[in-house]
Amino acid sequence: MSVFNKIIILSKKLASSLLKDEKPTDLEASDIFNDADKAYILKNLTDETLIKERLNLANQVKKKEDWEKVKSNITKPSVRFLYWKYTAAAAVIGLLATTYFFRGTLFNNSNECMPIIVNNNIKTGTDKATLTLEDGTIIALEKGNNYEAGNFKSNGEKIIYQANNRSNSKIAYNYLTIPRGGQFFIELSDGTKIWLNSETQLKYPVSFIKGETRNVELVYGEAYFDVSPSVNHKGSKFKVINQNQVVEVLGTAFNIKAYKDETNIYTTLAEGKVELDFNGKKQKLSPTQQSNFNLNTNALLVVNVDVYNEVSWRQGVFSFENKPLKEIMKVLSRWYNMNVVFINEEIGNEAFTGVLGKDQNIEDILATIKNFGIINNYYIKNKTITLK
Numbered sequence: 001m002s003v004f005n006k007i008i009i010l011s012k013k014l015a016s017s018l019l020k021d022e023k024p025t026d027l028e029a030s031d032i033f034n035d036a037d038k039a040y041i042l043k044n045l046t047d048e049t050l051i052k053e054r055l056n057l058a059n060q061v062k063k064k065e066d067w068e069k070v071k072s073n074i075t076k077p078s079v080r081f082l083y084w085k086y087t088a089a090a091a092v093i094g095l096l097a098t099t100y101f102f103r104g105t106l107f108n109n110s111n112e113c114m115p116i117i118v119n120n121n122i123k124t125g126t127d128k129a130t131l132t133l134e135d136g137t138i139i140a141l142e143k144g145n146n147y148e149a150g151n152f153k154s155n156g157e158k159i160i161y162q163a164n165n166r167s168n169s170k171i172a173y174n175y176l177t178i179p180r181g182g183q184f185f186i187e188l189s190d191g192t193k194i195w196l197n198s199e200t201q202l203k204y205p206v207s208f209i210k211g212e213t214r215n216v217e218l219v220y221g222e223a224y225f226d227v228s229p230s231v232n233h234k235g236s237k238f239k240v241i242n243q244n245q246v247v248e249v250l251g252t253a254f255n256i257k258a259y260k261d262e263t264n265i266y267t268t269l270a271e272g273k274v275e276l277d278f279n280g281k282k283q284k285l286s287p288t289q290q291s292n293f294n295l296n297t298n299a300l301l302v303v304n305v306d307v308y309n310e311v312s313w314r315q316g317v318f319s320f321e322n323k324p325l326k327e328i329m330k331v332l333s334r335w336y337n338m339n340v341v342f343i344n345e346e347i348g349n350e351a352f353t354g355v356l357g358k359d360q361n362i363e364d365i366l367a368t369i370k371n372f373g374i375i376n377n378y379y380i381k382n383k384t385i386t387l388k
Contacts, residue, residue, distance in 0.1 A: 118381040125335040127157040129184040132175040158185040164207035181337030191228035195314040198334040218242040222257040246277040268310040343388040
């Protein structure tokens with residue numbers, strides 16, 4: 001196991017200790033690092049000036065500002081704790097991992113090839129979406145543009161629907177489409193909060209009918225749901241429909257990943273309980289469990305996962321643990337709206353562990369990966385990256 005992977009493991013142990021109100025001890029570190037590892041870290045990773053300089057340059061996790069922003073929109077104590085948990089983990093992992101990221105730049109004395117950059121048109125993703133009303137009207141939602149109509153309003157970064165007290169017999173549906181290079185937040189009329197990732201489309205009712213099941217459809221893409229409990233809505237259930245899968249909840253937080261170019265649907269439960277229905281086959285999930293449903297074979301696999309790695313995308317970071325580079329680049333290509341070409345397909349199978357900031361430019365991201373020796377070099381032209 002590499003020193004870096006050991007650092008990630010240690011950082012997660014430290015974060016776990018914080019969550020349990022325990023004081024981290026030297027024993028945790030001694031369990032992971034041998035004498036050679038400790039000597040390496042002392043030599044390469046403990047320069048105080050270096051750490052301060054690099055952490056200022058790579059401020060990947062703005063934990064204080066982000067947490068205050070999130071906290072102001074949260075009223076449920078359990079959800080507030082959940083957010084704090086992920087923020088703490090991001091802070092600890094980011095602190096240790098960021099220092100290590102830049103180790104390669106300062107302590108690697110080899111003469112490496114410089115990357116070739118021609119007209120880099122790759123931009124960092126931002127808040128943006130397209131709203132399609134029931135009558136076909138299309139509205140572009142972008143940061144800085146305010147829009148208000150009916151029972152909803154948007155400031156270009158999120159869209160909020162107000163509760164409608166009328167008992168309608170007919171449900172009107174809207175579509176919210178997030179392009180590549182975008183993300184968006186929506187609060188439905190029942191108070192359910194949904195974070196939408198790049199290249200995602202959600203179909204949902206403008207208002208719900210009292211007492212009836214609240215149905216929404218994740219047409220494609222990835223979304224994190226914080227569902228308003230059924231006890232607040234006369235016991236009405238909440239269901240998320242996606243292709244051959246239906247997720248039924250009573251009030252919980254979970255993530256669904258179901259992209260058009262992938263043959264698997266991943267559902268990760270962060271809090272509460274859900275029951276999944278795959279063409280009549282039902283499966284319940286407990287917190288930290290993830291279901292993997294193969295659309296081609298109808299096979300279902302349930303495993304335990306690190307929830308933080310699965311949902312960190314909505315908090316401003318991408319957290320990867322032993323993830324193949326080809327899967328990482330697929331995630332990044334959606335956020336940066338770019339194309340990626342592998343000259344050597346075997347490079348795509350190389351595993352990477354690290355925490356990357358969503359506000360970083362693509363050149364910094366590639367430099368980080370290059371410093372670990374996973375790629376030899378890269379070439380950027382317009383909106384295409386070539387890795388070798």
